[in-house]
Amino acid sequence: MTESKEPLVKEIAPQSEDFSAWYLDVVRKAELADYSPVKGCMVIRPYGYAIWELIQKDLDARFKATGHVNAYFPLFIPESLLTKEADHVEGFAPEVAWVTRGGTEELEERLAIRPTSEVIIGTMYSKWLQSWRDLPILINQWANVVRWEKVTRPFLRTTEFLWQEGHTAHETAEEAKEETLKILGVYKAFAQDVLAMPVHDGPKSDAEKFAGASKTYSIEALMGDCRALQAGTSHDLGQNFAKAFDIQFQGRDKTLQHAYTTSWGVSTRLIGGVIMTHGDDSGLILPPKVAPYQVVIVPIPRGNWQETVLPKAREIRDALTAAGVRVMLDDRDAYTPGWKYAEWEMRGVPVRLEIGPKDIEKAQVMLARRDTREKMSASMETVVPFVTDLLEAIQKNLFERALKFREEHTTSASEWAEFQKLMEGRPGFVVAPWCGSGTCEAEVKAETQATIRNVPFSAPPAQGACIKCGAPAVAMAYFAKAY
């Protein structure tokens, strides 16, 4: 007996009515990911994984250009190691998956599946590091990690996810801070230039920092439903892990010193960010730089199209491919052009190129932009530069549109009543004076669900009285309800 098969409907919930249902529909119907038989774990389908491959390729080149190399550390962490850094274990223990049995034997010491790898990597750095000459150590790892989550959502929060985690060791506190901020800059540039996703970069509050870090910095984006998304973090770990894991070296002055370490990561969550930053009621809208197909060519099947239209369509595909454009020629004859238009629109392909017998007569093609839905014709002769220019324009427009959206959904509040009123709805970012105390931060969260996302480097200078307690502000914090 076969299981019931999923019907072929492509309808998705309207974004404006139910953003959450819209998101799940887009993820599944655009074939980005699917639920798996394992609770909280998703399958990343080829179309979604192709986006991840484009993210990886671009980010990996940026890491290498800044002197980092890749390596691979074990999936398992013995329990005795995990518990060495007190704050770290307190933060992560509640979400660890434990291996207690290997083959036919019960394990003497249970093994954590890495929720993050500071512990195992720190242990190795302790072994490898001898002298200040060995510093800095600049290693990144592309890996899967597991965090036992109670409530999951594809890409945004899953029990297992894919990410990269950089782990570096430095001679001085200054160098570690410089590294932390350098990577934050890499993340920001990547998010904005490649994902077309505007982000605020700056320090998190102490309450929101990574378990075991001295200081955590983040990039924070604003989604289409006005909730914020933490899209990447970079942690200055000070000497906390170096002290817990004996990461020591002989310094220039011959004394034994603890290194300063950092860690930083982004994950498949970025794909969720792309979906929720750019998508609309028709489905996904992909920025050209991370679109598996940047152009879909739909031949119009009229007359002897297979002898006339199809060869021309192939020629255009080949010319675009040669120019470095990722092209899908959808020549399936089981589907109508109208069906294909809707399908590829839903799957977010930036440019649709239609070509039929009439276009061939006129030596032109018809083009449709996914972002603005604008339609235009281009002469066959200049189709390649026309399309590459168009892709650049779409990439730029998506960023500008998202930036405008963020600006339209950023407000200020200087009074608690005003702040509360704003937070009854979905205001996006609310910039408000903050005294720097964790108590005020916690009270704001308890009463409004809003958290301090970060204090962007670009935030206005502190002024006025804390929104919560009225003490003098030390920073203008960016509050939002967040994923």
Added chain:
Amino acid sequence: MTESKEPLVKEIAPQSEDFSAWYLDVVRKAELADYSPVKGCMVIRPYGYAIWELIQKDLDARFKATGHVNAYFPLFIPESLLTKEADHVEGFAPEVAWVTRGGTEELEERLAIRPTSEVIIGTMYSKWLQSWRDLPILINQWANVVRWEKVTRPFLRTTEFLWQEGHTAHETAEEAKEETLKILGVYKAFAQDVLAMPVHDGPKSDAEKFAGASKTYSIEALMGDCRALQAGTSHDLGQNFAKAFDIQFQGRDKTLQHAYTTSWGVSTRLIGGVIMTHGDDSGLILPPKVAPYQVVIVPIPRGNWQETVLPKAREIRDALTAAGVRVMLDDRDAYTPGWKYAEWEMRGVPVRLEIGPKDIEKAQVMLARRDTREKMSASMETVVPFVTDLLEAIQKNLFERALKFREEHTTSASEWAEFQKLMEGRPGFVVAPWCGSGTCEAEVKAETQATIRNVPFSAPPAQGACIKCGAPAVAMAYFAKAY
């Protein structure tokens, strides 16, 4: 208190005296991998991981060129799924690591960490597949897998390892077989052209096939100690998994049919194969195509070298890099040229380029090949084409040398006594007539430790009587002691 640090010695055991010790020394001292605090798990260090990245990049392009796409499936497999295919679970259950606890709760059903992913991927294919029009499904995954091994050795057999696993579904038995063999061909071409590692490609015996497969094909290489290494496998799974996991589709004739599936994989074991195929008493020898650094430039620090030699060395580095050559300029002043020669020789860099004040006077550089230790000079003007030609020559020579070694260590036996005598030593491959029975195969193994590696497509036609039982031979099997 700090842990004791590893001394800086670089000595390695002579290959001829103790191949196994030599291997472990090379792995650690060339900084390819290191032991970790987790039993049976290694750390792949940046230099080793860079080899894996080159392997991945080349293989991934070959998979994509043959129509495959990448995806990602969960690390966990619920126990009830794992047990659905009887042979499969019997083969893998003894080596599974089990997660029994997530966060603070005991799991109702324990989760296997994937030893391979037929089960979880088959479950998804069952969900996705509707019609013959959806076939073939051609998906690959780059992932970590875990097999609870009792005896481990870096790269060759570790509890956790990295690999790629292809999983495909087809309409007919013929198409599945064609896919299985196509991938075997991809593996063979890759092993020979990129790793410079000659391999025999052909079917494994029934006793050695993958748990659950109808037919397993392999590529088998010969290591420097005359033991064989299974370097990749491609499995025709028939309808076994399709029946166990309901992978069904509506056929062209409207009836519901089971698909035919395949799976295939190579792993970080290939790095072990490269080490043991090409290395010598001085350490690693890397084929240029998988060498993280193809050329190391060692400037000779005489006179005002930093004003004269170093700028020229940088110029050559930049010219080679621009020509697509991977170059390391070792300008560290804490080490002597002699120390650097030994270091990079041990780490297997194919070409060393020396440049000193005298060379600058003569407008030349000195070059040394790692494979033959030949030294030569090249004029500075033509150094780029000279080096690129040299790299090609080294790649070719390594393959030919390995092929010659294999030929010198391949013998035939037609009598049992002769076979036994040969197997007292390390004969490499012994080609012998075999009746096709598993009983004979098992007896040969019990008495000599030799196993049938495979029956290469290039094997001579069957003739004579089975080496063990004397019945008419059905194949000339390639026996060897193996890793």
